[in-house]
Amino acid sequence: MGVQENKLLRTKKPAITHSQVSGQLFDTLPVAVYACDRNGYITSFNQAAVNLWGRKPEIGKDLWCGSWKIFHPNGEPLNLDNCPMARTLKAGIAIEGEEIIIERPDGTRINVQPYPVPTFNDAGELVGAVNTLIDVTEQRSSETKQAMLAAIIESSEDAIVSKTLDGTITSWNKSAAKMFGYSESEIIGKSITIVIPENRRQEEDVILGKIRQGKKVEHYETYRRRKDGTEIAVSLTISPIKNQAGQVIGASKIARDISKQKTNEESLQRYADNLETVNSVGRMVSERLDVQEILQQVTDVTTQVTGAAFGAFFYNKLDEHGESYTLFTLSGAPREAFEKFGMPRNTAVFHPTFSGEGTVRVDDITKDPRYGKNHPHFGMPKGHLPVVSYLAVPVISKSGAVIGGLFYGHPEPGRFNIHHEGLVESVATQAAIALENARLYEEIQKLNSKKDDFIGLASHELKTPVTSLSGYLQIINRRLPADDGNKPFIEKALSQINKLSGLISDLLDVSKIETGQLPLSFTGFDLLHLAKEVIEVMQYSTKTHRLTLESGVNKLLVTADRQRIEQVIINLLSNAIKYSPGANQVNVTVSVADNKALVAVQDFGLGITRDQQDRIFTRFYRVEDMAAHISGLGIGLFISKEIISRHNGRLWVESGPGKGSVFFFEIPLG
Ligand code: ADP
Numbered sequence: 001m002g003v004q005e006n007k008l009l010r011t012k013k014p015a016i017t018h019s020q021v022s023g024q025l026f027d028t029l030p031v032a033v034y035a036c037d038r039n040g041y042i043t044s045f046n047q048a049a050v051n052l053w054g055r056k057p058e059i060g061k062d063l064w065c066g067s068w069k070i071f072h073p074n075g076e077p078l079n080l081d082n083c084p085m086a087r088t089l090k091a092g093i094a095i096e097g098e099e100i101i102i103e104r105p106d107g108t109r110i111n112v113q114p115y116p117v118p119t120f121n122d123a124g125e126l127v128g129a130v131n132t133l134i135d136v137t138e139q140r141s142s143e144t145k146q147a148m149l150a151a152i153i154e155s156s157e158d159a160i161v162s163k164t165l166d167g168t169i170t171s172w173n174k175s176a177a178k179m180f181g182y183s184e185s186e187i188i189g190k191s192i193t194i195v196i197p198e199n200r201r202q203e204e205d206v207i208l209g210k211i212r213q214g215k216k217v218e219h220y221e222t223y224r225r226r227k228d229g230t231e232i233a234v235s236l237t238i239s240p241i242k243n244q245a246g247q248v249i250g251a252s253k254i255a256r257d258i259s260k261q262k263t264n265e266e267s268l269q270r271y272a273d274n275l276e277t278v279n280s281v282g283r284m285v286s287e288r289l290d291v292q293e294i295l296q297q298v299t300d301v302t303t304q305v306t307g308a309a310f311g312a313f314f315y316n317k318l319d320e321h322g323e324s325y326t327l328f329t330l331s332g333a334p335r336e337a338f339e340k341f342g343m344p345r346n347t348a349v350f351h352p353t354f355s356g357e358g359t360v361r362v363d364d365i366t367k368d369p370r371y372g373k374n375h376p377h378f379g380m381p382k383g384h385l386p387v388v389s390y391l392a393v394p395v396i397s398k399s400g401a402v403i404g405g406l407f408y409g410h411p412e413p414g415r416f417n418i419h420h421e422g423l424v425e426s427v428a429t430q431a432a433i434a435l436e437n438a439r440l441y442e443e444i445q446k447l448n449s450k451k452d453d454f455i456g457l458a459s460h461e462l463k464t465p466v467t468s469l470s471g472y473l474q475i476i477n478r479r480l481p482a483d484d485g486n487k488p489f490i491e492k493a494l495s496q497i498n499k500l501s502g503l504i505s506d507l508l509d510v511s512k513i514e515t516g517q518l519p520l521s522f523t524g525f526d527l528l529h530l531a532k533e534v535i536e537v538m539q540y541s542t543k544t545h546r547l548t549l550e551s552g553v554n555k556l557l558v559t560a561d562r563q564r565i566e567q568v569i570i571n572l573l574s575n576a577i578k579y580s581p582g583a584n585q586v587n588v589t590v591s592v593a594d595n596k597a598l599v600a601v602q603d604f605g606l607g608i609t610r611d612q613q614d615r616i617f618t619r620f621y622r623v624e625d626m627a628a629h630i631s632g633l634g635i636g637l638f639i640s641k642e643i644i645s646r647h648n649g650r651l652w653v654e655s656g657p658g659k660g661s662v663f664f665f666e667i668p669l670g
Helices: 024-028 047-053 084-091 137-155 174-180 198-212 259-287 291-306 351-355 418-479 487-514 527-541 562-578 636-646
Strands: 032-037 042-045 069-071 100-103 109-120 126-135 159-164 169-172 217-225 231-242 248-257 310-319 322-331 360-362 389-396 402-410 523-526 546-551 557-560 585-593 596-603 650-655 661-668
Touching: 032 047, 047 126, 084 109, 084 126, 109 137, 159 174, 174 231, 174 248, 198 217, 198 231, 198 248, 231 259, 259 291, 259 418, 291 310, 291 322, 291 402, 291 418, 351 389, 351 402, 360 418, 389 418, 402 418, 418 487, 487 636, 523 527, 527 546, 527 557, 527 562, 527 585, 527 596, 557 562, 562 585, 562 596, 562 636, 562 661, 636 650, 636 661
Parallel strands: 546 585
Antiparallel strands: 032 042, 032 126, 069 100, 100 109, 109 126, 159 169, 159 248, 217 231, 231 248, 310 322, 310 402, 360 389, 389 402, 523 557, 585 596, 596 661, 650 661
16 A cells, blocks of 8 residues: 555545535544645544544644654654645645554554545645544454464464364464374365374264354363374364354364373383382282292293393302303293203303392393303304393392392393383392292291101100000009008109100190191091090099080980090090189080081180180190190190091180180081
8 A cells, every 4th residue: 555646636626625524514423534724734623533633633733633643553753744644735645545653642552544635626726635534443453463363373382273163174273284294275175084083083073063052172182193194192172263243153173292291191101000010029929938939920020011022030050160040930931942051151241140230231232242252152042032132130138149130131122221120120129038038938947847857756755665654653553552652652653644645645646747647547436425434534533623514415426536536525625624723614515416516615714815716726826824824735726626627527616705615626427
């Protein structure tokens, strides 16, 4: 635009005359209009012009314009006598569409487009000019806003796209082009489904459905397809675009590339999973005491979490050829893969692991200068599993001894990273502790079995002299006249010898049970009769308690080892008496239930707490408070339990502290 000569207005007949612009019509016009005389003095103006200028000009005094401060659109000051009105008057031509900025007295600025038109008298002489001022401030500011918006959209790192309600793409910014690989020109007018993977097309229907209802879809995480066919993880925010009437006419879509975030999330998740696995290995190995099991589990899990093609644990072994590794556990490869070759030796590559100096992680072992220098294979033996990526972590005990090493291999380079190193190192520490525990456990087991051997041997050795001692005493007793004053002493000695012999027999039984050699001989007999006999004999030597027998049957035939069942009843009865020092009665009940013979021995003594009830059946276990003042070896119930379970029966107790106890045993009838 610019100054244009208006030929029409240069004709003799002026389009508008002074008289026409003055008057009421002129005043009520919604557009600012004013007139100047030939010299530029303002001669008339309407109210709209006053509103625009923010002041009332003085007729005949103000020159060119009602505003004193005017500027070019770029903000540079514009001299009043160079304003469009001035130029129209000076040149006698109309000026159209040239924009200026005027500043009101209150400082506000408005964009104005003046349309000054010269006026001529009938003689065709220039007599003045009429200027119409169009306020374009709003238009300018919305244009500026739009330009800013466009700049923002173009410079955004997110893909910003707009589409119609049927999914046709109407705009496509630079980032969209970069993210999806389609240029603006090739995609405008196409359907948005072009970037939606086939299996996600129904997502678009759902999204457009929401948009039609005027709703926004925020941070919708999904996948979109690039021009090259690859998929990209994106977070979408889609908003409806409305026209001035508020109707939804399309949608704007912002797509953010979240593939990096997704990869990070995934690797974090993987890391957390790995940690969880390592923790569970830690828990598991600390519970186990079997060396083979511990190391197999450790090898399997670490091979899996490091992504190794195979992993192995080698024990450190010193032999006549020096230090070497003995393969112990292997994961991811068959044992034969290793057995053909000699085990790794303490060579330069392996040295840090052998010496416990630390972990060795190599991206490509074949490029390591120390590699391939040793006899006899000079590198990996022929036929060996191909190892390029290599990770080796020593397993070091608390005392500092190198127990062995965990080795991992992969045929491709650079497969192990610092995280793998850390994971395996922490597992190796746990494994070392577990292995030490297992070793201690093995030692304890060995000591235990030595103790068992000793008990077996000692009780066997004691049995012979005690038996002959008892025999000699019986002979002496028989030879002494009934009234001999020494007789009571001999009898006392005999009863003590019997007790001793009972204890030795029990110890011998324990050792037979341990070695699985407790012999049983089954015969048919009446269990009720046996119970009666035992009670009678025991009552004979028991002054403190009354022993009673109750039974709903007259006879109870069982097939069992009579002597061993007698041993159980004696044990339960003597315990009942022994552990009820304040009571004076013990009840025995014999009955039949469910095709089983059931014997119950009830006392009214000290009772047993719930948590002790299972333990009293274990070898050498005695409840501590009682053990202090009541003698015993803690093996009676252990032997009884074994005898009853060898009869396919069950022995158990029902008791409570201070309430007395009932010991039950049942064995199958028949
Ligand atoms: P011992 O009586 O020689 O200690 P047992 O194996 O027969 O060995 O019993 C193991 C432990 O069980 C006893 O030390 C005692 O603490 C507890 N016990 C056994 N019978 C009774 C009972 N009738 N009442 C209370 N405690 C009992």
